[in-house]
Amino acid sequence: MGGARDRMARVSQFGVASPARAGYHWRKPVSPIPEPLMAALARLLLILFALLSVVYVSLSLYSRSVRRDKLEAEWDELQEDDPEAVARAGLEDDNDSLFDRLRHRAGRNPDREEFVEAGLDEYDQSLRRKLILGVYVVPILLIGTIIYFTNYN
Amino acid sequence: MWFYVRWSFWLALLAVIAGFLHYTLPRNDVVRIVSADIRRIDPGDNALFWADADTGEATGIASRDVHFISAKRPNDSEMEYRNEDTGWGWPPYFKFNTSSLHTQASDLLSTRDNPQWVAIKKYGWRSQYLSIYPNAISVKPVDGPDVRITPWISLSILFALGCTWLAIYSRWRKFWAKRRDPELD
Numbered sequence: 162m163g164g165a166r167d168r169m170a171r172v173s174q175f176g177v178a179s180p181a182r183a184g185y186h187w188r189k190p191v192s193p194i195p196e197p198l199m200a201a202l203a204r205l206l207l208i209l210f211a212l213l214s215v216v217y218v219s220l221s222l223y224s225r226s227v228r229r230d231k232l233e234a235e236w237d238e239l240q241e242d243d244p245e246a247v248a249r250a251g252l253e254d255d256n257d258s259l260f261d262r263l264r265h266r267a268g269r270n271p272d273r274e275e276f277v278e279a280g281l282d283e284y285d286q287s288l289r290r291k292l293i294l295g296v297y298v299v300p301i302l303l304i305g306t307i308i309y310f311t312n313y314n
Numbered sequence: 315m316w317f318y319v320r321w322s323f324w325l326a327l328l329a330v331i332a333g334f335l336h337y338t339l340p341r342n343d344v345v346r347i348v349s350a351d352i353r354r355i356d357p358g359d360n361a362l363f364w365a366d367a368d369t370g371e372a373t374g375i376a377s378r379d380v381h382f383i384s385a386k387r388p389n390d391s392e393m394e395y396r397n398e399d400t401g402w403g404w405p406p407y408f409k410f411n412t413s414s415l416h417t418q419a420s421d422l423l424s425t426r427d428n429p430q431w432v433a434i435k436k437y438g439w440r441s442q443y444l445s446i447y448p449n450a451i452s453v454k455p456v457d458g459p460d461v462r463i464t465p466w467i468s469l470s471i472l473f474a475l476g477c478t479w480l481a482i483y484s485r486w487r488k489f490w491a492k493r494r495d496p497e498l499d
Contacts (some may be wrong), residue, residue, distance in 0.1 A: 201368035203401040220414075304408060311451065312411040 209300065217296045224293060225281065232280040236260075236273050259283065317377065339471060340406045340437050342463040343386035344456060345393055346429045352420040355380045362444035363438065367401030369410055381416045383450050386426075388459035395436055396447040405437060407451055430434050431459050 188258055259280055265272040271279065283288055323445035356377045357364045364380070366373050397416055400409045409415075424430035433456045438448035456463075 175397075201402040304406070307406065308410075310409045311407055311409050 192234075202281060213297050217293060220293050220296060223286070224290070228284045229277060229281060232277045233273070235280075238274045321461050335472070335475075337439060338437055339468040340407075340451060341465060341468065343385075343387070343393060343434045343436060344431055344459055344461050344463070345387050345396075345434055346384060346424055346426075346431055346459075347385050347419055347422050347453070349396075350382070350386045350416055350423065351384070352379050352381050352416075354378070360444045360446050363444065364396070365398035365400050365403070365449060367399045367403045369399045371403040381412055382447070383416075383434070383453075386432045388431075392439065394447050395434060395450040396438075397450045400449065407437070407449075409449075409451060415450060415453060419450070422453060422455060429459075431456050431461070433461065433463055 260271065261278065263276060263279055265276075354377060355364070357366070364376075369466045383395040383397055385393045385395070386392055397412050397419070398409075399412045402408070422430055433454050434441050435466040436448040437451065437453075439446060440448055
């Protein structure tokens with residue numbers, strides 16, 4: 162008899178926790194595993210990291226493609242200016258543009274591919290490229306600022 | 315026909331976005347605090363409009379105590395605010411000082427004869443039909459009932475959102491314009 166009553170008690174507990182009866186007296190089922198301290202913070206950081214990573218990757222790809230377009234346009238413009246003529250005339254260039262540096266290094270004019278790839282290599286090491294990491298830094302600083310102004314001001 | 319369908323869709327989408335922003339962004343009320351107290355609340359179908367943030371205490375409990383601030387507007391109508399931690403959750407106010415805010419609000423109680431006007435910064439809506447209350451974020455004493463507070467924070471957020479949208483939209487347009495036009499020509 163006692164066993165039967167226990168079973169009934171358990172059945173009614175399941176009933177309370179089942180989604181079918183979610184409503185007025187619904188209780189979140191208690192997990193047997195205790196939640197770690199600051200689980201909410203961990204959740205926020207995880208979601209934030211995932212979202213910002215999407216933004217970071219998109220922005221990186223976009224910025225690189227813009228840089229590629231610019232380099233291609235720059236090379237095309239140089240062709241219009243006819244750098245061959247400059248090279249043939251043996252004129253020394255006193256500016257250290259990418260094109261001239263590549264020419265001095267290889268002893269000939271770089272083709273379009275070489276020029277663009279070298280420009281992208283330079284871009285990969287530039288500060289501009291690393292500034293995109295601000296996608297992660299700025300929101301964290303922002304959260305710190307909001308916490309300060311909401312709670313301590 | 316499609317004209318109406320399309321425009322209804324865009325208008326509905328616009329309404330949802332506008333409603334979301336109106337609910338989430340901070341606004342200021344100039345009021346006189348009548349009482350600051352604690353009431354037992356059993357969130358039901360309106361649970362979405364209660365914070366119940368995990369700031370160390372248990373969450374998802376059917377019945378809990380919530381701090382409230384009751385106030386009178388300059389036009390003598392009533393306004394009630396809940397005072398809940400938002401914690402690390404949404405909306406991102408990162409409010410943990412519910413108890414301190416309760417103390418500040420209690421400190422600024424005043425009577426009809428000798429009013430102390432305060433600006434309550436809040437987000438959310440008051441609806442008597444849904445039993446929902448805006449969440450008070452801060453309480454600051456002001457000089458009188460006619461003080462107007464410019465919502466600089468909301469304006470800057472709207473401005474930033476507008477700029478972001480424009481930046482993405484213009485690039486999106488350019489992207490498709492480049493790919494479509496040669497086919498059409």
